[in-house]
Amino acid sequence: MSNTLKLVKQDSNFKTTITLTSNGTKEKFYGYKVGELPKRFGFIYNEEKDQEGINAWFNFKGLTFISENYFNK
Numbered sequence: 001m002s003n004t005l006k007l008v009k010q011d012s013n014f015k016t017t018i019t020l021t022s023n024g025t026k027e028k029f030y031g032y033k034v035g036e037l038p039k040r041f042g043f044i045y046n047e048e049k050d051q052e053g054i055n056a057w058f059n060f061k062g063l064t065f066i067s068e069n070y071f072n073k
Contacts, residue, residue: 016063030071031063041066 016031032038040046041064043053054070 016065018060018065028068029058029065030068031060031065033063037064038066040070 018029018031020027020029038054040051041054041057044055045052054066057064057066059065
C-alpha cells in the first residue's frame with residue numbers, strides 16, 4: 001500500500017488543495033483554517049435540516065483538510 005501526499009496548489013485566496021494517492025486512486029482535499037471551516041463541519045446528521053455533516057478530516061501543517069466528496073453531495 002502506497003500513500004502519496006502532494007500539495008497541488010495554493011491560490012490567491014490561500015485555499016490549499018492536496019491530492020492523496022492511495023493504491024492508484026486519487027482523492028482531492030481542501031484545506032481550511034480553524035475559523036474558516038464549513039458550517040457542516042464536526043457533526044454527523046442534522047435532523048432539522050435533513051443534512052449530513054462532515055465527520056471525517058485530517059490535520060496537516062496547521063490546516064484541516066476535508067475531502068471534496070463532502071461538497072459533491
